[in-house]
Amino acid sequence: MTDFLIKSTVAMGILLALYHLLFEREKMHRFNRFYLLGALVFSLALPFITVITYVQEVPQANTIIETSQLVMSPEVPYSTAKGTIYKPITNCIPYLAWSVYGVITFLLAIRFIKNVLSFFRKAKDNPTINIEGAKLVLLDEKILPHTFLNYIFINREEYETNSIENELYTHELTHVKQKHTLDILFIEALKTIFWFNPLLYFYKKAIQLNHEFLADEKVIDTTANTVYYQNLLLEKANVGTTFSMASNLTFSLTKKRFIMMTKTTSSIKAGLLKLAIAPVITVMMMLLCTETIAQEKISDIPADKIKTLNVNKKISQKQVDSLRKANPSVYKSKNPADYSQTKVSYTDKKGKIATKSFFENDTLAAKKDNLSSQIKNALSFVPVDKIKTMKISKDVTQQQLDSIKQSTPRVYKSNNPDDYGKMTVEYTDETGNSASRLFFIEQ
Known part of the structure; x- marks a missing residue:
C-alpha cells in the first residue's frame, strides 16, 4: 500500500507540474482536458506496472536465510x-489507522452521495423545460446558472422575464454537451477515497478551470464579441452561491480566463508541447516501474x-x-x-x-x-x-x-x-x- 501511495503521488505531482509549466497557458483546451484525466488514471495505474530487466549472468544464490x-x-x-x-503481541497502530481512514472515507462517501442526490431532488421538485438536449430547471432561489449532467439550474423569475443572456445559455449548454460533470464526479470520487492526497484538490481546480476555458471558447466562437462577454461575466461575478459538484458560470473568474479568451496557440507549437510528454513518461517508467535482476549474489549485500x-x-x-x-x-x-x-x-x-x-x-x-x-x-x-x-x-x-x-x-x-x-x-x-x-x- 505504501509503495502504491508513493509511486502514484510522485507521478501525479510530476504530471501536474508539467501541465502548469507547459500546457495550462496555451489554447489547447481539449487536449488539456484529456491530459488531466489521463494523468490521474496513469498515476493510479503506474504502481501496478512492472518492467523487469533480466541480466545474462545468473547468480548462484544460496538460500535466502544463509546469505542473510x-x-x-x-x-x-x-x-x-x-x-x-x-x-x-498485536500491533494495534495499523488497525487504528485503518479504522480512522475507514470512518473518514465512509463519511465523505455519504456526503458525496447526498450532494449528487440533491441535484436530482431539485430537478424532480421543480419545473423543467427541454432545450437543445438539456433540461432547464427553474428554481425560486436567487442563483447563477450552473450545470449538473444534463440539468441547467437557473432562476425562474429571470427565465420568465427573459433576463438571462444568450451567452449564458451557450456557456452552460457547452458544459452539458461536453459532459463536464463526468470529469467532476470522477475527481470527487477519487477525493472521497484518497482524501489525504492534497494533489487531487489541485487537479480538481485545474480540471474545472479547463472546463471554463472550453465553455468560454465556445461562447466567443458563437458571438464573436469578446469584450461584451467579459463585461457580462464581471457583471455576474459574486452573485449567488457556487456548488462544488456543478459547473459554475463564474468559477475562478480570474485574469487567466480573460487572457485565454484572446490567446492563440499555433498547431506547430501545440504539437511540440505534446511531444514533451513522451520523455517524461519514459523517465517515470524507468524510475518507478523498472525492477532489475541484479548480477551480483545476494551475499554481496x-x-x-x-x-x-x-x-x-x-x-x-x-x-x-x-x-x-x-x-x-x-x-x-x-x-x-x-x-x-x-x-x-x-x-x-x-x-x-x-x-x-x-x-x-x-x-x-x-x-x-x-x-x-x-x-x-x-x-x-x-x-x-x-x-x-x-x-x-x-x-x-x-x-x-x-x-x-x-x-x-x-x-x-x-x-x-x-x-x-x-x-x-x-x-x-x-x-x-x-x-x-x-x-x-x-x-
Whole structure:
C-alpha cells in the first residue's frame, strides 16, 4: 500500500507540474482536458506496472536465510521447550489507522452521495423545460446558472422575464454537451477515497478551470464579441452561491480566463508541447516501474543493511518465459512451480532504500540438504515443500522483545530490538489450507 501511495503521488505531482509549466497557458483546451484525466488514471495505474530487466549472468544464490547471515535459535518457534505457546503481541497502530481512514472515507462517501442526490431532488421538485438536449430547471432561489449532467439550474423569475443572456445559455449548454460533470464526479470520487492526497484538490481546480476555458471558447466562437462577454461575466461575478459538484458560470473568474479568451496557440507549437510528454513518461517508467535482476549474489549485500527479505514461490508464466528467453541454458524448466523469487530491500551506500530481485531455478525443498542444522530445526515445524513465501524483517518492537525474553531468557540475551528479526513462513498445511508461522531470529 505504501509503495502504491508513493509511486502514484510522485507521478501525479510530476504530471501536474508539467501541465502548469507547459500546457495550462496555451489554447489547447481539449487536449488539456484529456491530459488531466489521463494523468490521474496513469498515476493510479503506474504502481501496478512492472518492467523487469533480466541480466545474462545468473547468480548462484544460496538460500535466502544463509546469505542473510541471520541465525535461528532452536527454541524460537511457537512451541518452546516446556510446550507453552507464544502468542506475538498485536500491533494495534495499523488497525487504528485503518479504522480512522475507514470512518473518514465512509463519511465523505455519504456526503458525496447526498450532494449528487440533491441535484436530482431539485430537478424532480421543480419545473423543467427541454432545450437543445438539456433540461432547464427553474428554481425560486436567487442563483447563477450552473450545470449538473444534463440539468441547467437557473432562476425562474429571470427565465420568465427573459433576463438571462444568450451567452449564458451557450456557456452552460457547452458544459452539458461536453459532459463536464463526468470529469467532476470522477475527481470527487477519487477525493472521497484518497482524501489525504492534497494533489487531487489541485487537479480538481485545474480540471474545472479547463472546463471554463472550453465553455468560454465556445461562447466567443458563437458571438464573436469578446469584450461584451467579459463585461457580462464581471457583471455576474459574486452573485449567488457556487456548488462544488456543478459547473459554475463564474468559477475562478480570474485574469487567466480573460487572457485565454484572446490567446492563440499555433498547431506547430501545440504539437511540440505534446511531444514533451513522451520523455517524461519514459523517465517515470524507468524510475518507478523498472525492477532489475541484479548480477551480483545476494551475499554481496551487507547483512546489517538488509531491511526485508522475501522468498516468493508465486512466479507467473510470463516471468518464466522472460527468464528462459534471457538465459535459456540456465532456466530450462517451463513450470513456474520450479522457480522462486527473492526480493531484498536494503540500505545502499548512499543511505537510500533500494530493492533487488533474484530468481532461483530450484525449489526450497530441493535446498533442504544444504541448510544449516539450526535452520532445519526451525523448518521442521512446517512442510518445506509446501512453503509459498518466506519473509524476514527487522521490525521487532521493544514490547515484543521483552515478551520473548520473558518466555525464553537464556536464548534471547540482548536487550536491543535491532539485534533481532522476524521470519514469517506462509505454507500450505496438511488440509490444503493456507497457514503461517512466526519465528524470531537473533543476529
